[in-house]
Amino acid sequence: xxxxxxxxxxxxxxxxxxxGLLARLEEALPxxxxxxxxxxxxxxxxxxxxxxxxxxGRGMIALEVSSCSEALxxxxxxxxxxxxxxxxxxxxxxxxxxxxEGGWGWGLIHACCDGIDYQRIAGxxxxxxxxxxxxx
Amino acid sequence: xxxAHDDYPGLRIIHVHxxxxxxxxxxxxxxxxRAATAGLSHRALLNLxxxxxxxxxxxxxxxFALKQxxxxxxxxxxxxxxxxxxxxxxxxxxxVFVIHDSLDTAVVPDGH
Numbered sequence: 302x303x304x305x306x307x308x309x310x311x312x313x314x315x316x317x318x319x320x321g322l323l324a325r326l327e328e329a330l331p332x333x334x335x336x337x338x339x340x341x342x343x344x345x346x347x348x349x350x351x352x353x354x355x356x357x358g359r360g361m362i363a364l365e366v367s368s369c370s371e372a373l374x375x376x377x378x379x380x381x382x383x384x385x386x387x388x389x390x391x392x393x394x395x396x397x398x399x400x401x402e403g404g405w406g407w408g409l410i411h412a413c414c415d416g417i418d419y420q421r422i423a424g425x426x427x428x429x430x431x432x433x434x435x436x437x
Numbered sequence: 438x439x440x441a442h443d444d445y446p447g448l449r450i451i452h453v454h455x456x457x458x459x460x461x462x463x464x465x466x467x468x469x470x471r472a473a474t475a476g477l478s479h480r481a482l483l484n485l486x487x488x489x490x491x492x493x494x495x496x497x498x499x500x501f502a503l504k505q506x507x508x509x510x511x512x513x514x515x516x517x518x519x520x521x522x523x524x525x526x527x528x529x530x531x532x533v534f535v536i537h538d539s540l541d542t543a544v545v546p547d548g549h
Contacts, residue, residue, distance in 0.1 A: 319461070320459060337519075337523070341492065341520070341523075344490075344492040348493070394529060397528070397530050397533050400504055401497070402497035402501050402504075403493060404493075405497075408527070409527055409528070
């Protein structure tokens, strides 16, 4: 199993900073990784931190990207409020016919990731998203 | 992100100029859609051909745009790139909109 050195990224928890971090993501990914699920899952996870953990207030989000030959792992850390019940929210989508204007975030994260781990440690949220490497 | 529009008989095509509809532009997009559809008395079509990425905030803004349409007026979508189509499919919101592959098929009066 080949393991590459982890790469660290960081941004403030604001929509524009999150957009900037997503634009820098590609250079932090190992060469040859082109999986559109990663940007979507990460965008949803980062938006959730800004909106819910920090309540649209000030805060930082740190990312660590690590990979081996089988999988890519992205660990997010923030110092905002914990997840409800200290657990990964359920894999649910709102009813389309109700014309929802949101509420898809965790459903999309579940749909895009092969693994989701959440821990609350020392006042920090630590969310780890795992993506199995797809054959290119 | 900016919007522009072209008018055809019974149809207004609203073009999104900008590659992303995400949480950074969701509010701007909603305001621009409200302005672009105000007073309309027929169908509108949102051309997403330039948009390579939407997140749930962007999708929410598109649903908002649908719900604020003048009574009786449809808002259709056209020219979805693969990642945009994926978000619509995963959320099952693709069943809420009439989705056109190209602008040509959409320009047919009251076309489906």
